[in-house]
Amino acid sequence: MKRYVRFIVLGIAAIFIIYGINRFVTQQVEDPNNEAFVAEETNASTDSTQESRQEKARDELPDVSSEDWSLTLVGPDQPLEEEISSEQLSYIPNTNMQLDNRVIEAYQEFSEDAQRAGHSLVIISAYRSVSEQDQIFDRRVTQYKNQGMDENQAVEKTKETSTEPGYSEHHTGLALDIVDENWQQSYSQNILEENFGKEDSAKWMAEHASDYGFILRYPRGKEEVTHINYEPWHFRYVGQENAEYMEKYDLTLEEFLDQLNEK
Numbered sequence: 001m002k003r004y005v006r007f008i009v010l011g012i013a014a015i016f017i018i019y020g021i022n023r024f025v026t027q028q029v030e031d032p033n034n035e036a037f038v039a040e041e042t043n044a045s046t047d048s049t050q051e052s053r054q055e056k057a058r059d060e061l062p063d064v065s066s067e068d069w070s071l072t073l074v075g076p077d078q079p080l081e082e083e084i085s086s087e088q089l090s091y092i093p094n095t096n097m098q099l100d101n102r103v104i105e106a107y108q109e110f111s112e113d114a115q116r117a118g119h120s121l122v123i124i125s126a127y128r129s130v131s132e133q134d135q136i137f138d139r140r141v142t143q144y145k146n147q148g149m150d151e152n153q154a155v156e157k158t159k160e161t162s163t164e165p166g167y168s169e170h171h172t173g174l175a176l177d178i179v180d181e182n183w184q185q186s187y188s189q190n191i192l193e194e195n196f197g198k199e200d201s202a203k204w205m206a207e208h209a210s211d212y213g214f215i216l217r218y219p220r221g222k223e224e225v226t227h228i229n230y231e232p233w234h235f236r237y238v239g240q241e242n243a244e245y246m247e248k249y250d251l252t253l254e255e256f257l258d259q260l261n262e263k
Contacts, residue, residue, distance in 0.1 A: 057249050058263070062241045066260040069102075070213075070239045072172050073257060076163065076227040080130065080171045089127060089173055097126035100173035103213075103237045107176065110205075110212040119201035122184045124177040124191055124233065127170060134165040160229060161192060174237045175217065178205065197232030209235055210243035215253070222252050 064071070074080050090101035092108075099107065111121050128136070140162055144154035162168075169175040179191055180201035187193060196202050197220070206216045217236040218228040238246065238253065246256050 057259075060245060060248075061259055061263060062245055064239070064242060064260065066257050068239075069100075070174065070237060070242065071253065071257060071260075072174065073253060074167065074169045074172055075254075076167055079166050080168075083130060083171060084127070084173045092123065092126060095123055095126075097123055098173065099126050099176070100237075103174060106212045106214070106237060106240075110209070110214060113208070113212075114201070114204060117204055119204055120181040121178050121201070121205075122181055124179060124184075125170060126176045127173040128168060130165050130171060133163070133168050133170065137162050137165055163228075169217065169234075169236060176235050177231075177233045178235055179233050192231070192233055194230055194232065197230070202232045205235065206232070210240070210247040213237050213240040213243050215243050215246055217253065219252070225252050225254050 084100060088100055089098040090104050091098050092104060114121050137158060140158040141151075141154045144157045145151065149157060163170075177192060179196055180199065183196055183199055183201070184191060187196075197206075206219075209215060214235045214237050216232070217234045218226050218231040220230040223229060236253065238256075242256065245251075246253070251259070
């Protein structure tokens, strides 16, 4: 009889032990203060937010063709297919530089509003033909060779600030290198320099460019996409709706074109 009583007591004890373990484990999983639970909930929330953002981006994607003239892609991996005709080019007022004539008015508004904001913009370069780019590239290679570099070293050094002929966005007539008067006067020997990005004028241009259809073409942190180092002076026309979308979703031209081609 005692043996049966002992079995019953042990059975009841085992049931309570199993129940207690189960409650503990369940509480650990469901406890909103549990680190694993919080991490899982945070990851789920992040994934949901990203999916929501991507869905919103798809809904807001401009209805434009990737073949549109304003979205012509030229870069280190994308050579110019055809040079712009001289009839399509016009001189920028008060300069000896040219742009695609469809861009002139937008740039003028950009420049005038910058002036009102206290920034006198200076165009360092605009449209360049392939032959002009060839001359610029060869001249810089020669300069570096005169400093003691061999041919390969001089070419690689030149590529840090100049694109090879036929691969420059300046061939499109849609790109400009812009600084301000103070920077030009203070750094005349080294105008196109990364530190320009710290200037108030550079910050203003980067913030407001999309209002006029321009983008900062080679932003910091996107070098693996553009294959061009950060250039706070290089702006490119893509159209206002496209520019505002690209700024909102932090896209380069390459990434924007990928989205258009996927829709």
